[in-house]
Every structure is written in structure tokens, then in C-alpha cells.
Amino acid sequence: MLPSLDSSAKGLRPLETHISHAGVAGDAREAIAGCALWNSFLASRKRTLRVVLTCLAVVLLSCPAWADKTSDLELLRRCYPEAVKSVDPGGLTLTDGVKLAYHDNGPPKTPEETLDHPSLEDMLAQPYPLGAVTREPAPEFDPGRRRVAAFFKAVYGHDAGEVKANLTAVKFLSTTVSFNAKNGAAKALQAVGMDLEELLRAHPEYRARLLPISGTFAWRKVAATERLSMHSFGAAIDVNAKANTYWRWYKGADPLGLRTAFPARVVEIFERHGFIWGGKWARFDIMHFEYRPELIAKARKDAAPAP
Numbered sequence: 001m002l003p004s005l006d007s008s009a010k011g012l013r014p015l016e017t018h019i020s021h022a023g024v025a026g027d028a029r030e031a032i033a034g035c036a037l038w039n040s041f042l043a044s045r046k047r048t049l050r051v052v053l054t055c056l057a058v059v060l061l062s063c064p065a066w067a068d069k070t071s072d073l074e075l076l077r078r079c080y081p082e083a084v085k086s087v088d089p090g091g092l093t094l095t096d097g098v099k100l101a102y103h104d105n106g107p108p109k110t111p112e113e114t115l116d117h118p119s120l121e122d123m124l125a126q127p128y129p130l131g132a133v134t135r136e137p138a139p140e141f142d143p144g145r146r147r148v149a150a151f152f153k154a155v156y157g158h159d160a161g162e163v164k165a166n167l168t169a170v171k172f173l174s175t176t177v178s179f180n181a182k183n184g185a186a187k188a189l190q191a192v193g194m195d196l197e198e199l200l201r202a203h204p205e206y207r208a209r210l211l212p213i214s215g216t217f218a219w220r221k222v223a224a225t226e227r228l229s230m231h232s233f234g235a236a237i238d239v240n241a242k243a244n245t246y247w248r249w250y251k252g253a254d255p256l257g258l259r260t261a262f263p264a265r266v267v268e269i270f271e272r273h274g275f276i277w278g279g280k281w282a283r284f285d286i287m288h289f290e291y292r293p294e295l296i297a298k299a300r301k302d303a304a305p306a307p
């Protein structure tokens, strides 16, 4: 067994005595040699410990990123099987031949630059919160507003004409709307409509919140930006724009009141079928729902207890 530091410290006292009274005698030299050996043993143990700790830190730091990248790319393949041809080491190859990198290796981006030019990693980085809203989101917390346009072009159509050709009529509450048939978006909206019908039978007061529908497909950019809106792809729906506002229009001082006044059960139905709600964004859009099954699937996975 190795001596403790205490006992080795005690062992130094006789050595001091020998040195002061009789110079460096034989047993003192042995003690010195023993100390040198002990110090070198301690130094080598420290070196080994440093190497082990460094390796451990590298493994701990790199594993979550690696796991996020792999699981995010697999998630996109699972949620958009028609558009993702393969998951590659650095990103995705889409069925239209476009290759998208998971990371972009440029300098750090401002929040606005991240919205303008997100990577796949950025697109999935902000976790969409399921459930009722109870507090204001942090500034710049807009899960779902970072969209890689090239990705959604491969999913839903590359221009207005191509998207239009993919639209189909969906019966939604008491009306009919156009929605993109690709990737199950229209089917998901139809399922939302059916569940909402049932909810409205019990809560007819919610009807005025939802109707009339203010729009689905419109090939356009997000207001005051160069970014394509999800409406461009026919994969978003605005419910009654007069009853539900947008952050740029809002002149009041109680955004949380706006969020909580919207029926949480309506939001829950949309989320159940793969839609996210703009009412959960810092820059809120209370009327807006868009089909983003990857964000809902990721949120459910994060919310699930560990196996």
C-alpha cells in the first residue's frame, strides 16, 4: 500500500534532524532518494490523471454534439422521407440532388443572420415547447422560424408553380383550403380539422378564434425580410387574422395575455398532428400554424422519460 502524504511528511522530520546535526548521513541519503522516487511517482500519477481527465473532457464535449448531429439528421430523414435521399457524414443529400451541411463552419452569426442563413443544426437547435404557455419566451427564442429554404423547396416545390401543382383541397371546419399534399402535410391538416370539429362541439366559443381562415398558400417572403414564409410552400395556415395578431402589428404591452387567451386545446390539437404554433415565438404570430413534424417529434423525444 502507498504511504499517505501525512506519513511521508512525518518521515521528513528525522531527516531534518540528521542534516542539522551530522550532515547527509547514509540513512538520510536513502531518505532523500526515497523522497525523489516518491515525488517522481506522484508526478507521473498527476500526468496520467491529467491525460485521463483531458480525454474524458474531450469525449464528454464531443459526444453530445455528435449525438445531436446524428439524431437530428435521422429525425429529418424520418419526418421527410420523400425529400431526404440519404444521411451523409456531414449532412443530407436531398432527392433533388441538393446537399446540405449540418454545420456551417463560418464565423459566429448574429440572431438575425441565423434567421437569414440557418444551417440544419440551427434549424433544430431551439427546442419547441409543447403544452400550454405559462411565461414569456426569452428574446430571440423563436423555435421554428429558422428554416433552411433549400430543404423545404425539396420537400414542397422549388417555386410558386411547382408548389401550386402540389396543392390539394382540404376540408377544414366549415370551409375548404388548399394545402400541400407532399410529405403528409395536407393529411395532417385534415386530421387537425376533424379533431377541431369535435372540440368546437363542446366549445363553440372557440369558433370565432379560428374562422374565417385568413390564408394558407401564398408564395411570399416574411414581412420586412428576404426569407420565404412557410406559406410559400402551402404548409402553413393562418386562423382569423382579425382575432389573432402578429408582433409587428401589436401596440399593447401584454404579449403573454395574448398567448394565454388563445385556446390551449386548439394548440394541443395542432401539435398532436405535427404543427407548431407561432404564438410560442418571442416574435409571436398568434394566427399562424405550420407543419413542422420534425420539431414536434424532437420535442416529444426530449419530453419522454429516459428509457
Ligand SMILES: [Zn+2]
Pocket (backbone or CB within 6 Å): 231, 236, 237, 238, 285, 287, 288, 289
Ligand atoms: Zn402565417
